[in-house]
Amino acid sequence: xxxxxxxxxxxxxxxxxxxxxxxxxxxxxxxxxxxxxxxxxxxxxxxxxxxxxxxxxxxxxxxxxxxxxxxxxxxxxxxxxxxxxxxxxxxxxxxxxxxxxxxxxxxxx
Amino acid sequence: xxxxxxxxxxxxxxxxxxxxxxxxxxxxxxxxxxxxxxxxxxxxxxxxxxxxxxxxxxxxxxxxxxxxxxxxxxxxxxxxxxxxxxxxxxxxxxxxxxxxxxxxxxxxxxxxxxxx
Numbered sequence: 001x002x003x004x005x006x007x008x009x010x011x012x013x014x015x016x017x018x019x020x021x022x023x024x025x026x027x028x029x030x031x032x033x034x035x036x037x038x039x040x041x042x043x044x045x046x047x048x049x050x051x052x053x054x055x056x057x058x059x060x061x062x063x064x065x066x067x068x069x070x071x072x073x074x075x076x077x078x079x080x081x082x083x084x085x086x087x088x089x090x091x092x093x094x095x096x097x098x099x100x101x102x103x104x105x106x107x108x109x
Numbered sequence: 110x111x112x113x114x115x116x117x118x119x120x121x122x123x124x125x126x127x128x129x130x131x132x133x134x135x136x137x138x139x140x141x142x143x144x145x146x147x148x149x150x151x152x153x154x155x156x157x158x159x160x161x162x163x164x165x166x167x168x169x170x171x172x173x174x175x176x177x178x179x180x181x182x183x184x185x186x187x188x189x190x191x192x193x194x195x196x197x198x199x200x201x202x203x204x205x206x207x208x209x210x211x212x213x214x215x216x217x218x219x220x221x222x223x224x225x
Binding site for chain 2: 034036042043044045046049089091095096097098099100101102
């Protein structure tokens, strides 16, 4: 079946550090891929998406590239800020969203 | 309203009682989804509705769970004879079209359900 696996957290970084959150997927076809973010006390928000192989999604300084050959969609940001502290969810869409387990990011000043 | 609206925001009830959770999707969105977010299971799909098609109920965990969508808009998720393991945040999302998978799902703030 379809599934998403992402790196376990929590991840703790200092401000301006480089961020990578790994995400790999298993799918029977070629799903659309998403990163959602949940800030403390808030609902899930779409961060970025990619709909086909080699597409790069980007938003708010975050990027992720749809890699079919490695079935991956790793999230990256060159310089994190305290305001990026949140839980990040990788997901694939195949009739419905299938989420990874979430990765908590904590950025310290 | 501009976003997906869910009510109540919090619900505390005794084990064995029935509960109803409501979702108002974004106007014009034809697809509506229910998910559950719990500590042990993460984010799980429950059910989705698309227009007048039969709903996909494949994610409902037991026959105590049911959902309706009236008039293609508002949806109600009902849990009968609640159990403690039903405690979770129930999230509703809507999107323009389920077949257009590049249309993002917009989530409500959820209903936090606590079973005593």
